Amino acid sequence: MTREERFQLEVADVFKSYERDRRPFAVLDGVSIRVREGEFVTLLGPSGSGKSTLFRIVGGIELPDLGRVSIGGREATGTPGLISYMPQQASLFPWMTVTDNIASALEIAGVRREEARRTAREWLERIGLAAVAREYPGVLSGGMQQRISFLRALLMPRDLMCLDEPFAALDALTRTEMQGWLLRMWEAERRSVLFVTHSIEEALTLSDRIYVLSKAPARVLREIEVPFGRPRRSDVWTEPAFTELKREILDLLGKGDAHAV
Ligand SMILES: Nc1ncnc2c1ncn2[C@@H]1O[C@H](COP(=O)(O)OP(=O)(O)OP(=O)(O)O)[C@@H](O)[C@H]1O
Ligand SMILES: [Mg+2]
Structure with missing residues (x-):
């Protein structure tokens, strides 16, 4: 095949x-x-x-x-x-920082927390959002939330x-x-x-x-x-x-x- x-x-x-x-x-x-x-x-x-x-x-x-x-x-x-699924409205956890929202997708894959956080920070750097790594989703613009939501879906270990x-x-x-x-x-x-x-x-x-x-x-x-x-x-x-x-x-x-x- x-x-x-x-x-x-x-x-x-x-x-x-x-x-x-x-x-x-x-x-x-x-x-x-x-x-x-x-x-x-x-x-x-x-x-x-x-x-x-x-x-x-x-x-x-x-x-x-x-x-x-x-x-x-x-x-x-x-x-x-x-x-992995990304809905029409960004669906981030409001009680987690941006970094932890992304890291949680990696933790589902069994990545240890500290390593997941480091990878999340690297990705935020790559997509130009390092400045908001410690913020909570509620203070971000719609476009930023969508970017992070997409990153979450991308990093989820699904094909x-x-x-x-x-x-x-x-x-x-x-x-x-x-x-x-x-x-x-x-x-x-x-x-x-x-x-x-x-x-x-x-x-x-x-x-x-x-x-x-x-x-x-x-x-x-x-x-x-x-x-x-x-x-x-x-x-x-x-x-x-x-x-x-x-x-x-x-x-x-x-x-x-x-x-x-
Ligand atoms: N759980 C449900 N019970 C009854 N009807 C439903 C249910 N879910 C969807 N429908 C109906 O099924 C049809 C298709 O809905 P669906 O949400 O899949 O459309 P869509 O193509 O995604 O539309 P849109 O482009 O507006 O998002 C609609 O008429 C909707 O009312
Ligand atoms: Mg629809």
């Missing part, structure tokens, strides 16, 4: 319904996705299409009605604790990172800055990533591959290979292929006309 064919994550034919007004309400309608080792894969889909639901299923904290999840080649349906709209709460400028930052960090570490966003530009800038989902009940409308190389320039949006793919995705999501106005 070549490296190309090994999948860090396989979601096979997942169906999920909830109840609404005492009737079943279908959210996921046979969704299959895969993430290769070291691949950055994005789910793009309308609000309410079931992206976070799929994340909870991948994270093993919710069961599908039908279908399977496997992580690192092993059956993982309904098995929590196998992935798959799931990032659910990590930049949605940030202003446009900070968001662009964070995208460039994440791209550099990820290209240095090359972990398998499953990413969720509403932003087509963000998806095209960061990903190797994109799954475009329909409205609920979600199906995969199209799988798109993003043709831009690595390391990726942060100005890929200037490429003609970027505009073409953006157009294609807008059409798929039924927003093509709005865009043309």
